[in-house]
Amino acid sequence: MITLKELSKLTKSCTCGNRHFDITIEEIVISHDALQQTVSYMKNKQFHKAAIIADQMTFHVAGKKLSNMFKESNFNHEIVIIQPNELGDVIANEISLIEALLGISPDTDIVIAVGSGTIHDIARFTSYKMGKPFISVPTAPSVDGFNSMGAPVVIKGVKTTYQMQAPIALFADITILKQAPKDMIAAGFGDMIGKYTSLADWSFSHFSAGEAYCPLSAQLTKEALEDCVESINQIAEADEAGIKTLIESLVQSGLAMLLIGHSSPASGGEHHLSHYWEMEFLKQGKAQVLHGAKVGVSSQLILKLYKSDFLKLVYKIGSLEVQVPNSKDQQNNVIAKNTEIIKMINSLPDAATLTSLLQKLGGAVQPAELGISSELVRDSLNHAHLLRNRCTMLKFWNEQREIHKYI
Ligand SMILES: [Zn+2]
Structure with a gap:
């Protein structure tokens, strides 16, 4: 995967003539100690209080662990669990958005999305509307929207994508991602x-x-796609290298979108x-x-x-x-x-x-x-x-x- 440093260098030399947007993500960590690194990042950035946004499932697989790590290091935080609808689905709709808005306290200075795409959409939308930055902690390599700006939300039954904000950092824990359900990996x-x-x-x-067409953005997307296809067998086995390639590809595709400001x-x-x-x-x-x-x-x-x-x-x-x-x-x-x-x-x-x-x-x-x-x-x-x-x-x-x- 391209590093943020390399991306910034390549962006400067891209001569396509289109506007390139500043990538506001400061840190992308894909590792086994990503949750621990989330805690260190909070401290280094001198945040005072975090809101963990998750659903029951993602709280169980990652949120709880992160919350315990926060407790151990005396970092103040609150937990907001988004409830499923009557069909058992967590949807980024007006009900979930209000749930999140009510759950995030005014004195919270950082919102953490712990979950898959939908939890990210809810956290991205509400954190932006509350004027707070957010951090991405994906729990499954299921979608390429973790680090994008768009939040597709459903209002009165109609799905619309609003341009909100990208996360300031992304921490993906390989151990957690490897254990994601097979259908999420296939997705x-x-x-x-x-x-x-x-x-x-x-x-x-x-x-x-x-x-407008940016060859750099297209190239980054193409590379991500090719890496993924080449690693199909490892991804199918959900082995470490395969899952790492998949999440890196999804993140790189997200970066390619951020670079040009649309999807x-x-x-x-x-x-x-x-x-x-x-x-x-x-x-x-x-x-x-x-x-x-x-x-x-x-x-x-x-x-x-x-x-x-x-x-x-x-x-x-x-x-x-x-x-x-x-x-x-x-x-x-x-x-x-x-x-x-x-x-x-x-x-x-x-x-x-x-x-x-x-x-x-x-x-x-x-x-x-x-x-x-x-x-x-x-x-x-x-x-x-x-x-x-x-x-x-x-x-x-x-x-x-x-x-x-x-x-
Ligand atoms: Zn997609």
Whole structure:
């Protein structure tokens, strides 16, 4: 994984011309004594009182231990346990946000998220709103959002991502991460293999709609993805090296997003499908499915689409030879960059490659395994692009296929 020092050096030499954001994370520790180092960090930074935000499960696996370490070193702290809903899920919704806001005392000067993605979203949102910094202590290598700024929260049933704040430090304890449930490890890997299509969508949006593109951010994401895929066997065994690679990849993907201040390198059409499914589950009052599990499944569907129908559409548009009366700019750009787009899509792995990787981890492969019907799959392929204002290939395909009679 890239160090913060190397990242700052590379950022200075990146000549892409886009704004690079300062990475405000001071310390990233991935080790066996990460919890102990959290305690030392508190003391060095002269914090006076911490609020540990966790759910029952994550308090049990890490929060309690951290709390005991705080007690041993006489460090003042409070514990805020976020309660599950009637389906047994902890959701980052208005109820959980209020629970956290009520639990964090005014004299607390640092908030610590001890948990997986949802606990981080709650801590990130509430700490920012209370004007306090927060620290990330992940308990499972399940998602790439620990060190990002965005907090996706559900308000009145609608999920919206708010830009809040990145943690000032991240302490990941390998011993704890290694013991994470297998489906959470598979989910972390699923979130990472989504980067094949998210990176391709970002390039496409750059080629076709002029979206700002930073090669450094893309490269960091690509390296993280490749490291993960190379380590598939070790990750499947949940051995130390494998879990370390997975959490480092997730953190590096988070850093790549922080560098440019948005999630384009890590989130494309495959994430839009996943968000669509999640919103449908919320509407129906169904229990939630892990984010990365959905992304692992949606990535295969998106790859299939991009390599078949979308590619046919690009060939067809390319054969129009630039002279398209009244054509939109984006279509003309696709014609101009036709060869590059085709090359890029051909360089992506087949959906079957992703399938076999996910199978090695015992992760879900088919939508039905996650309770997603074929009807919902079809709806999401037709409408998920409307959830975000990004010029992904999914969006382009939906907008152009009717014009070009590819329905
Ligand atoms: Zn994701």
